[in-house]
Amino acid sequence: MSDAADIARARQIFEDALSVTAPGPDVDIIQSGVIDSLALVTLIFELEQEFEVQVPLESLEVDDFRTIGNIVRTISSLRREASA
Numbered sequence: 001m002s003d004a005a006d007i008a009r010a011r012q013i014f015e016d017a018l019s020v021t022a023p024g025p026d027v028d029i030i031q032s033g034v035i036d037s038l039a040l041v042t043l044i045f046e047l048e049q050e051f052e053v054q055v056p057l058e059s060l061e062v063d064d065f066r067t068i069g070n071i072v073r074t075i076s077s078l079r080r081e082a083s084a
Helices: 003-016 037-051 068-083
Strands: none
Touching (some): 037 068
């Protein structure tokens, strides 16, 4: 799947699961106040469901989820690790 398709899917999670307008791919969603810490937990859960990946809590880095661009890169990395 392409990055553009994954970005669209991630943006849809913001709309559907979090009921917020999805920011641009490089907007810091935490610093800008788009989501709070509770919404971040919900976001990670929804991403795991949508993309069929597991985000390991022991290696969870908030910076990996600060922007939609980072989210897509993190999802791609998790997919590569899972298929290796």
